[in-house]
Amino acid sequence: MxxxxxxxxxxxxxxxxxxxxxxxxxxxxxxxxxxxxxxxxxxxxxxxxxxxxxxxxxxxxxxxxxxxxxxxxxxxxxxxxxxxxxxxxxxxxxxxxxxxxxxxxxxxxxxxxxxxxxxxxxxxxxxxxxxxxxxxxxxxxxxxxxxxxxxxxxxxxxxxxxxxxxxxxxxxxxxxxxxxxxxxxxxxxxxxxxxxxxxxxxxxxxxxxxxxxxxxxxxxxxxxxxxxxxxxxxxxxxxxxxxxxxxxxxxxxxxxxxxxEYPYEDAFVTDETFTCEDGSTVPVKMMRSTEQLYVENGAFTGFMRPYAGGRFALVGLLPKEGFALNAAIATLTGEGLLELLAPLANVQAAAALPKFSxxxxxxxxxxxxxxxxxxxxxxxxxxxxxxxxxxxxxxxxxxxxxxxxxxxxxxxxxxxxxxxxxxxxxSSGEQEDLDVREITLDRPFVCLVVDRSCGIPVFMGALRALPQDGDD
Structure with a gap:
């Protein structure tokens, strides 16, 4: 001492x-x-x-x-x-x-x-x-x-x-x-x-x-x-x-x-609408892509979009019908998260991710x-x-x-x-018979930034509403 x-x-x-x-x-x-x-x-x-x-x-x-x-x-x-x-x-x-x-x-x-x-x-x-x-x-x-x-x-x-x-x-x-x-x-x-x-x-x-x-x-x-x-x-x-x-x-x-890893091209960024948790709507820029990494469990469907190099990725998770955002989040466990972050084989995501800050x-x-x-x-x-x-x-x-x-x-x-x-x-290998599933994040969703080498989340967010341009 x-x-x-x-x-x-x-x-x-x-x-x-x-x-x-x-x-x-x-x-x-x-x-x-x-x-x-x-x-x-x-x-x-x-x-x-x-x-x-x-x-x-x-x-x-x-x-x-x-x-x-x-x-x-x-x-x-x-x-x-x-x-x-x-x-x-x-x-x-x-x-x-x-x-x-x-x-x-x-x-x-x-x-x-x-x-x-x-x-x-x-x-x-x-x-x-x-x-x-x-x-x-x-x-x-x-x-x-x-x-x-x-x-x-x-x-x-x-x-x-x-x-x-x-x-x-x-x-x-x-x-x-x-x-x-x-x-x-x-x-x-x-x-x-x-x-x-x-x-x-x-x-x-x-x-x-x-x-x-x-x-x-x-x-x-x-x-x-x-x-x-x-x-x-x-x-x-x-x-x-x-x-x-x-x-x-x-x-x-x-x-x-x-x-x-693959930036969005202008042609795939469109003006669309996001429905907030309170039912109100706001205009958003929706970024569309086809993602090879589709994820799903009992409460969420989603996709992983890799950053350059592949080690880190953004994960967009949309609650399944019948799940409120908070109820879906309540189902997440350590083991469940690791399993969720393991993409399904032969399934792609037609993904839509809103631009936000x-x-x-x-x-x-x-x-x-x-x-x-x-x-x-x-x-x-x-x-x-x-x-x-x-x-x-x-x-x-x-x-x-x-x-x-x-x-x-x-x-x-x-x-x-x-x-x-x-x-x-x-005091993955060759893919056959691909199943493409649409995931549009136009209502409350979960967003993660994860280190795929170990599964540790860098950021975890629950987005109930999206700010309009000019909002904080």
């Missing part, structure tokens, strides 16, 4: 130990404070992860805060390790978590009377949760493990393999870009003691960076500039202020940009509590002693903000996600 400000820690600069990265004066940033925008994502977590199409030489914004992280070698995946080699149970667990989180967010939006769409980034959330889970012990750790369905060691391996796999695809021409970054922002002079082993794990597996800052208006500007930079400006800001009690902010930023924001602490993560938000019950300790009380997660953005057009897709967590202290 080391005291914040001590010079006896490892991998720090300017007299401030990396251990301070997770907490801020009496507050612990929840890994669940996630701001997600499809195409780009940012989350308060600490550290940077550069993936396909991005490198660590990427220009950094000019910040007032002091970066404490020393350059160091991050953990390399073991020989032969890749996402496809991950144990089937781990992949199922990750997808099960994604489906549970998605359904809970959709249900929460509907319960709150919201007529907005829902858009989350399970991948960004996983990175954020890993930062928190590595600092948890006892029942707090147990609850996180039950939700995720894997141990923290397994989750670290999954995310490390994901990072390694994306880095290896960096040299592929015209490959999609998936860039993820993590950072930990600590309040200067806070009475926080952080464990070196916690920082080491976050650095080795999650490539987290650490900053020390006064937690005033300049820090708000710095965090937003960092997020904007790592989401290619798709998410220009994630926070608007920092409470006096805040001790740390954990941020994850995620950006995705990919061109279609969406933004979404939500506080996720109630969603996470509904999924069984209760102790982490309780000032008395939370146990983040594997992360560190604060002199003025127990560390716990106080807020989780999730914001996402997704833009789907004729050329491809851009998306982003950001997550901010605050903490406080207190």
């Amino acid at each position: 080391m005291k914040a400000g001590s010079k006896n820690g490892r991998r720090y600069k300017g007299g401030v130990p990396m251990t301070r990265a997770f907490l801020a004066s009496g507050q612990l940033l929840n890994r669940r404070d996630l701001l997600v925008r499809a195409g780009a994502a940012a989350a308060v977590l600490g550290g940077a992860l550069v993936a396909s199409g991005c490198d660590q030489a990427k220009p950094q914004p000019s910040l007032t805060a002091r970066e404490l992280t020393e350059a160091s070698d991050t953990r390399q995946a073991e020989d032969g390790q890749d996402l496809q080699a991950l144990a089937e149970s781990v992949r199922l667990a990750v997808d099960a978590f994604a489906c549970q989180l998605f359904y809970q967010c959709v249900s929460s939006d509907m319960a709150n009377g919201s007529d907005t769409n829902t858009l989350i980034s399970p991948l960004s959330t996983l990175f954020a949760l890993a930062l928190a889970q590595n600092g948890a012990k006892g029942e707090t750790l147990e609850q996180l493990g039950v939700l995720l369905g894997v141990s923290i060691d397994e989750l670290n391996e999954v995310l490390s393999a994901c990072r390694h796999s994306l880095e290896e695809s960096d040299n592929q021409e015209d490959a999609p870009v998936l860039h993820a970054a993590n950072s930990i922002w600590l309040k200067d002079g806070s009475a926080l003691t952080v464990r070196d082993d916690y920082l080491a794990v976050c650095s080795d597996y999650l490539t987290a960076s650490v900053f020390a800052a006064p937690f005033d208006a300049s820090t708000v500007d710095d965090i937003n500039a960092w997020v904007s930079s790592h989401t290619d400006k798709m998410i220009p800001a994630i926070i608007d202020r920092l409470d006096d009690s805040a001790l740390a902010v954990l941020v994850n930023a995620l950006a995705f940009e990919a061109a279609w 969406l933004a979404y924001e939500a506080h996720m602490q109630d969603v996470l509590k509904g999924l069984g993560i209760t102790d982490a938000f309780d000032p008395d019950a939370a146990d983040f002693s594997a992360l560190g300790t604060a002199e003025n009380g127990n560390l716990y997660m106080s807020d989780v903000l999730h914001s996402t953005f997704l833009d789907v057009n004729e050329a491809g897709t851009r998306g982003a996600a950001a997550t901010a967590i605050t903490t406080e202290a207190g």
